[in-house]
Amino acid sequence: xxxxxxxxxxxxxxxxxxxxxxxxxxxxxxxxxxxxxxxxxxxxxxxxxxxxxxxxxxxxxxxxxxxxxxxxxxxxxxxxxxxxxxxxxxxxxxxxxxxxxxxxxxxxxxxxxxxxxxxxxxxxxxxxxxxxxxxxxxxxxxxxxxxxxxxxxxxxxxxxxxxxxxxxxxxxxxxxxxxxxxxxxxxxxxxxxxxxxxxxxxxxxxxxxxxxxxxxxxxxxxxxxxxxxxxxxxxxxxxxxxxxxxxxxxxxxxxxxxxxxxxxxxxxxxxxxxxxxxxxxxxxxxxxxxxxxxxxxxxxxxxxxxxxxxxxx
Amino acid sequence: xxxxxxxxxxxxxxxxxxxxxxxxxxxxxxxxxxxxxxxxxxxxxxxxxxxxxxxxxxxxxxxxxxxxxxxxxxxxxxxxxxxxxxxxxxxxxxxxxxxxxxxxxxxxxxxxxxxxxxxxxxxxxxxxxxxxxxxxxxxxxxxxxxxxxxxxxxxxxxxxxxxxxxxxxxxxxxxxxxxxxxxxxxxxxxxxxxxxxxxxxxxxxxxxxxxxxxxxxxxxxxxxxxxxxxxxxxxxxxxxxxxxxxxxxxxxxxxxxxxxxxxxxxxxxxxxxxxxxxxxxxxxxxxxxxxxxxxxxxxxxxxxxxxxxxxxxxxxxxxxxxxxxxxxxxxxxxxxxxxxxxxxxxxxxxxxxxxxxxxxxxxxxxxxxxxxxxxxxxxxxxxxxxxxxxxxxxxxxxxxxxxxxxxxxxxxxxxxxxxxxxxxxxxxxxxxxxxxxxxxxxxxxxxxxxxxxxxxxxxxxxxxxxxxxxxxxxxxxxxxxxxxxxxxxxxxxxxxxxxxx
Numbered sequence: 001x002x003x004x005x006x007x008x009x010x011x012x013x014x015x016x017x018x019x020x021x022x023x024x025x026x027x028x029x030x031x032x033x034x035x036x037x038x039x040x041x042x043x044x045x046x047x048x049x050x051x052x053x054x055x056x057x058x059x060x061x062x063x064x065x066x067x068x069x070x071x072x073x074x075x076x077x078x079x080x081x082x083x084x085x086x087x088x089x090x091x092x093x094x095x096x097x098x099x100x101x102x103x104x105x106x107x108x109x110x111x112x113x114x115x116x117x118x119x120x121x122x123x124x125x126x127x128x129x130x131x132x133x134x135x136x137x138x139x140x141x142x143x144x145x146x147x148x149x150x151x152x153x154x155x156x157x158x159x160x161x162x163x164x165x166x167x168x169x170x171x172x173x174x175x176x177x178x179x180x181x182x183x184x185x186x187x188x189x190x191x192x193x194x195x196x197x198x199x200x201x202x203x204x205x206x207x208x209x210x211x212x213x214x215x216x217x218x219x220x221x222x223x224x225x226x227x228x229x230x231x232x233x234x235x236x237x238x239x240x241x242x243x244x245x246x247x248x249x250x251x252x253x254x255x256x257x258x259x260x261x262x263x264x265x266x267x268x269x270x271x272x273x274x275x276x277x278x279x280x281x282x283x284x285x286x287x288x289x290x291x292x293x294x295x296x297x298x299x300x301x302x303x304x305x306x307x308x309x310x311x312x313x
Numbered sequence: 314x315x316x317x318x319x320x321x322x323x324x325x326x327x328x329x330x331x332x333x334x335x336x337x338x339x340x341x342x343x344x345x346x347x348x349x350x351x352x353x354x355x356x357x358x359x360x361x362x363x364x365x366x367x368x369x370x371x372x373x374x375x376x377x378x379x380x381x382x383x384x385x386x387x388x389x390x391x392x393x394x395x396x397x398x399x400x401x402x403x404x405x406x407x408x409x410x411x412x413x414x415x416x417x418x419x420x421x422x423x424x425x426x427x428x429x430x431x432x433x434x435x436x437x438x439x440x441x442x443x444x445x446x447x448x449x450x451x452x453x454x455x456x457x458x459x460x461x462x463x464x465x466x467x468x469x470x471x472x473x474x475x476x477x478x479x480x481x482x483x484x485x486x487x488x489x490x491x492x493x494x495x496x497x498x499x500x501x502x503x504x505x506x507x508x509x510x511x512x513x514x515x516x517x518x519x520x521x522x523x524x525x526x527x528x529x530x531x532x533x534x535x536x537x538x539x540x541x542x543x544x545x546x547x548x549x550x551x552x553x554x555x556x557x558x559x560x561x562x563x564x565x566x567x568x569x570x571x572x573x574x575x576x577x578x579x580x581x582x583x584x585x586x587x588x589x590x591x592x593x594x595x596x597x598x599x600x601x602x603x604x605x606x607x608x609x610x611x612x613x614x615x616x617x618x619x620x621x622x623x624x625x626x627x628x629x630x631x632x633x634x635x636x637x638x639x640x641x642x643x644x645x646x647x648x649x650x651x652x653x654x655x656x657x658x659x660x661x662x663x664x665x666x667x668x669x670x671x672x673x674x675x676x677x678x679x680x681x682x683x684x685x686x687x688x689x690x691x692x693x694x695x696x697x698x699x700x701x702x703x704x705x706x707x708x709x710x711x712x713x714x715x716x717x718x719x720x721x722x723x724x725x726x727x728x729x730x731x732x733x734x735x736x737x738x739x740x741x742x743x744x745x746x747x748x749x750x751x752x753x754x755x756x757x758x759x760x761x762x763x764x765x766x767x768x769x770x771x772x773x774x775x776x777x778x779x780x781x782x783x784x785x786x787x788x789x790x791x792x793x794x795x796x797x798x799x800x801x802x803x804x805x806x807x808x809x810x811x812x813x814x
Contacts, residue, residue: 041480041487042494048478049471054498086622086647098624099642106639154649155610155681196606196680199463202498209500 010047010142010186014040016073020227024072032224033062033069034217042208043070049206052147052165052187054197057210060260063190067146070186077143079185081132087153089160092133096174101127124175133164136185143185151191158201166204213261215242221261222268229268233276237268240283244293244303251302259293267292328356331403338406339389348382351375355396449476450492453513457496460505461603464496471495485514501602599766599790602673608794609681612654612801614723617646653723654678654801655758656689657696659730660704667766670789671729672704674764690715694733695747712750716757725760725801732786733776734767744779751783762797764789 018030035043043066046053055063071078081092104121107113113121120126136143150158164170168181189205191197213221218238223229241264248258270289271279282288290304326334332352336343344352347370354364361379365372379396386394386402394402448454450472458464472495476482481491489510497506600608621644628643656678658671675689690700690710700715702708733743751761763786765777772778772786780786785800787793 038490041490045475045480045491045494048480049475051471098626099629102629102633102639102642156613196677198610199603199607203463203465203468205498206494207498208494209503 010074010076012040012043012047012070012073014069014073017224018072024068024078030068030072031065032221033065034221034224035066035069036211036213036217039066039208039210042206046188046206047186050184052189052205054189054191054202054205054207055210056191056193056207058212058258058260059192060262061210061212062261063210064146064148067144067188070188071144074144076186077136077139077141079132079136079143079145080148081145082148083150083153083157085152085154087157089157089164092131092147092161093137093164093170094131094134094172095129096172097127097129098174124172124177128172128175133185134170134179137164137168137170137179137181139185140182142183145185145187147187147189149192150189151194151197155195155198158197162200162204218242218261218264222264225265226268226272229272230276233272233279234268236280236283237271238264240287241267241293244287247303248299257296257299263293326404326407328353331356331400334403334407335386335389339385344382347378351379351382355379356400449473450513453492453509454496456509456513457506460509461601462496462502462505463498463603468496488514600670600794602677604791605674605677605794606681608791608798609678611795612652612681612725612798614652614802615648616723617648619646619649621646623647652725652802653720654684655719655724655726656684657700657726657728657730658689658691658704659694659728659732660691660706661693663731663733663735664766666735667731668704670766674729692730694730695743696750697746712753716754719757724758726754726758726762727797727801728761728763728784729766729789730763731765731767731777732763732772732780734765734771734778737771737775739774739779740776743776744783747776747780748783760801760803761785762787762800764793764797 014033014035017032017034022030024030042053055066057063067080068078070076101121104113104117108118108121130138133145133147136145147161165187168184169179171178215238218241219234222234222238241259245259248256252258267289270292279288287293287304290300294300294303332344332349335352350368351364354367359367361372361375364370365375368375383394383396383399386399390402390406392402451469454464454469454472472492475491475495481488492510493503493506497503623645625643625645628645629639632643633639656675658675660668660671664671678684678689688702690702691704691706692700693706696712698712699709700712702710732747733740754761761784763780763784765772765781765786766789767777769788772781777786785797787797
């Protein structure tokens with residue numbers, strides 16, 4: 001009952017932002033995150049219905065950052081599980097050090113272990129190393145978990161997680177121990193859509209597609225990250241950025257790789273070190289520091305040079 | 314359709330629930346003891362004779378009680394109720410007016426209510442658990458299910474739960490966002506969803522005028538009629554798009570698009586509005602995209618391969634047994650999915666009508682991650698010397714070179730083409746060339762299957778009939794695709810490929 005009440009108090013607003021330079025427990029710099037109202041709604045829906053929220057969207061538009069922002073605002077612990085192509089569903093829960101146990105058993109037989117260590121051998125959890133999801137399940141407090149880029153794993157991976165996400169429990173095969181989540185974690189899942197996810201998995205998730213921010217939002221995002229930036233400079237840079245993005249969209253269509261919010265941020269970080277007048281003057285001539293924005297040889301040739309030709313004419 | 318049935322199947326109710334519903338419908342007039350006995354035993358499909366035997370009451374009397382009961386129920390339910398149909402009447406009522414299903418505990422409360430008869434309080438549990446006295450948005454839900462969304466009863470429950478918690482109740486927009494978050498899982502789904510939401514929610518607005526801020530329809534009265542007709546016609550068009558199972562392969566999507574365009578031009582001048590009213594679905598009906606996706610998932614062959622990363626507990630223990638001490642653990646490679654698929658697609662000529670289908674097949678195979686490093690190649694009529702990397706036959710690859718790159722024992726090959734069945738006729742040459750090609754690849758490819766978009770009845774007497782003797786050929790239906798994939802995994806009985814001699 002306490003749990004339910006607890007959860008009812010959890011409401012994400014997207015308005016609480018960290019102070020510039022604020023660090024989290026691991027010494028990572030925290031950044032502001034400005035979500036759209038419907039994203040906020042989707043997050044709250046996921047929290048209340050205790051379902052994972054699947055987030056898709058262009059690379060670099062803030063899919064991964066969301067979970068941390070939610071954890072920050074609600075003051076909850078945060079666990080990240082970054083999926084690799086070799087990840088297995090079990091890895092997120094626990095790994096069992098069978099070799100370590102074998103070694104200790106041998107040492108114990110040879111009488112070379114302290115009493116304290118021998119006592120440990122019989123403890124079922126001595127050789128278990130918890131994964132992110134496992135830790136979240138065992139935490140008394142509701143935890144925010146992000147399963148990042150789930151589409152990188154084998155196609156069977158999501159299906160192997162169904163039981164854990166559905167019933168919030170798992171079994172440690174090696175000891176036969178059953179673990180039930182103490183508090184249902186808030187789970188975010190991101191996907192870059194490289195592979196289709198199985199229907200059975202999709203059915204259990206809520207889904208939100210993260211749109212690319214509008215101009216006004218971009219300005220707000222820049223202002224939140226870089227306080228006291230001159231307005232003219234922000235406008236000029238964003239205009240140039242959107243122009244480039246629009247060009248790319250025309251050339252490559254909706255699905256091609258386009259410049260993203262995170263690249264805009266990098267670009268701005270570079271540009272603001274230079275005098276405002278110089279930037280404003282040169283920006284209309286050419287794309288400054290194109291290497292920050294354009295990541296393929298094709299793009300570099302086409303967009304960085306085109307403007308230069310246009311400028312010289 | 315199968316999904317739909319399973320949904321109905323969930324409407325199984327117990328006798329206590331049925332009784333609760335009956336009393337609810339009868340404005341809480343309780344059945345008397347004898348009526349209840351008759352009701353209960355009839356529910357178990359006992360005849361009046363049997364009921365009489367069980368209760369030791371003369372059959373005539375039981376019959377009277379029964380007919381009186383059915384009369385009463387007929388008035389309450391507003392339709393003819395009898396011993397034969399009362400179960401289905403109750404179930405239908407249940408489906409129409411949401412009373413339970415979503416809340417089992419509510420029903421759990423009802424028998425208790427019944428036991429304490431003297432307090433004639435209305436069954437509040439019904440009212441509390443159902444947001445309104447009917448299933449909210451059930452129409453949208455069923456429409457989406459019929460459109461192929463993977464939604465089940467628990468997804469519907471989720472909506473009720475969310476509504477209950479106050480989500481999506483502010484206005485039409487927030488309701489839209491709620492349903493979208495809960496039920497839509499991809500961009501494609503979203504288009505279908507938008508379409509259905511638009512129609513259904515507009516409908517309810519017209520009848521109930523519950524949501525006042527919706528558009529300015531009333532102002533444009535002259536346009537109003539046109540919109541009406543447009544909606545009506547589209548409904549017809551989509552009926553055909555969504556419901557009709559379309560047995561004939563020849564009814565291609567393009568036709569529907571054209572029909573839609575024609576209607577669009579005929580009914581309305583205002584493009585903005587009419588555009589919204591049409592949905593151009595690219596689904597091909599013998600096998601939908603979702604079904605292809607599901608079928609590809611079966612094509613897998615787990616193999617241990619790669620770096621030694623996993624502990625082989627058994628081997629380690631064995632080694633300790635032999636050596637008497639743990640020197641080093643025995644490791645083994647991780648189990649990975651190793652299925653390589655070579656997908657060959659016939660293009661152009663008689664295959665033009667099936668281009669949409671073959672593109673979808675290729676796309677789902679790629680996105681299902683099933684190709685390994687084998688890939689998709691194209692040919693025309695039958696592969697001779699060269700295969701093409703692109704559908705337009707521009708980038709050629711020599712078959713020999715291609716085969717050299719394949720890893721035998723792992724690669725399976727699926728051909729997609731009509732093998733001459735579309736035009737009919739028999740060509741000795743074509744059969745020979747196909748046989749030659751099959752012989753050529755035999756050494757490198759373990760399993761071969763052929764998918765034919767033409768129905769099996771059209772193969773006989775054509776080149777396809779002859780080719781089907783050389784290689785296992787399947788129709789392009791869901792079952793056919795599944796069988797072909799089972800064969801490619803080596804699971805089918807006739808999996809041993811018999812090439813021509």
